[in-house]
Amino acid sequence: MGFSEELASITHAKISLDEQMDKHTALRVGGVAKYYAKANSLHGLNQLLETCKSYKKHYKVLGNGTNVLVSDKGFDGLIIDIRPLSDVFFKRDEVRASAGASLEKLIKFAYEHKLSGIEALSGIPATVGGAVVMNAGAFGHNICDYITTVETLCDGKIKFYSKEECKFGYRTSRFLGKKEVIIFASFKLNESEREIIRAGIKTYAELRKSVQPTGSSCGSVFKNPKPSSAGALIERAGLKGFAVGGATVSEKHGNFIITERGASATDVYLLIKYVKEKIKEVFDVDLVEEVEYVGEF
Numbered sequence: 001m002g003f004s005e006e007l008a009s010i011t012h013a014k015i016s017l018d019e020q021m022d023k024h025t026a027l028r029v030g031g032v033a034k035y036y037a038k039a040n041s042l043h044g045l046n047q048l049l050e051t052c053k054s055y056k057k058h059y060k061v062l063g064n065g066t067n068v069l070v071s072d073k074g075f076d077g078l079i080i081d082i083r084p085l086s087d088v089f090f091k092r093d094e095v096r097a098s099a100g101a102s103l104e105k106l107i108k109f110a111y112e113h114k115l116s117g118i119e120a121l122s123g124i125p126a127t128v129g130g131a132v133v134m135n136a137g138a139f140g141h142n143i144c145d146y147i148t149t150v151e152t153l154c155d156g157k158i159k160f161y162s163k164e165e166c167k168f169g170y171r172t173s174r175f176l177g178k179k180e181v182i183i184f185a186s187f188k189l190n191e192s193e194r195e196i197i198r199a200g201i202k203t204y205a206e207l208r209k210s211v212q213p214t215g216s217s218c219g220s221v222f223k224n225p226k227p228s229s230a231g232a233l234i235e236r237a238g239l240k241g242f243a244v245g246g247a248t249v250s251e252k253h254g255n256f257i258i259t260e261r262g263a264s265a266t267d268v269y270l271l272i273k274y275v276k277e278k279i280k281e282v283f284d285v286d287l288v289e290e291v292e293y294v295g296e297f
């Protein structure tokens, strides 16, 4: 049996070939993934990983695809979509979420059970797994502030990491760029009242709406070169509204690139490159991408 046939024989996964990645990424650009699999169970996920290992094929796990730029040349391996693994439940006094659950689902679960803490993360269009890898955060709160443990799958084994072992930093963790797949994260939240939690969610949603543009984007393109902010530098360099093909630096927020219909990943890539060069020239600051490149550029 070849790799495709082996994949097709995995009953706990749904396989497709030459999958258009613009459908699966928030920037709405990018070429095809040669192989694409929705993992419908942990067993299926493990079989996908083992099959890649046996055939020496590379893979990439994606959540909601809100922090990736997939090349127009596509991805020559297997993209694993783990969004079907989306349970959120209690484990003793902690909330345990499967990596494919959306942050929105986690926040709703917390609200329903009168648990507070993660309201500031509402509006981040991430899965739990993607948010853990990136240590997603907003308005001074990061997901790591509420995490107790993370569980991963690697080489057929489940590993447990304490919060300290996760090595969280500003938009990073030990899992970024690694082969280990996050399968669960557990959270310790605080008891509160629904009205208070709801008010918090509303406040953060309004704040987000006031500063962030709508349209297809990947959120912040660059990490903030502390103590400065990437958006402020880009604005001061006069780059707001600057465009390459169908990709434009947002007029509302300098750290957002908005793509229009017909844009390509190359447009986004060249715009990022141009912004970096300009910021280096004007301020002698090296901007570092928060968005991750997938495939060859």
Ligand SMILES: Cc1cc2nc3c(=O)[nH]c(=O)nc-3n(C[C@H](O)[C@H](O)[C@H](O)COP(=O)(O)OP(=O)(O)OC[C@H]3O[C@@H](n4cnc5c(N)ncnc54)[C@H](O)[C@@H]3O)c2cc1C
Pocket: 026, 060, 061, 062, 063, 064, 065, 066, 067, 068, 082, 099, 100, 123, 124, 125, 126, 127, 128, 129, 130, 131, 132, 133, 134, 135, 136, 137, 138, 175, 176, 177, 180, 181, 182, 183, 217, 218, 219, 220, 292
């Ligand atoms: C409109 C908009 C607003 C945003 N606002 C914010 C914000 O306020 N704060 C913020 O921090 N970010 C923000 N982002 C960026 C993005 O949502 C976050 O980086 C988020 O954490 C990515 O989650 P995801 O599920 O989409 O991950 P993906 O983009 O699918 O993947 C990101 C990385 O995580 C890896 N990954 C995903 N799941 C797993 C897993 N289970 N196991 C191992 N690796 C995995 C991928 O391989 C990839 O390396 C925004 C994006 C958009 C489009």
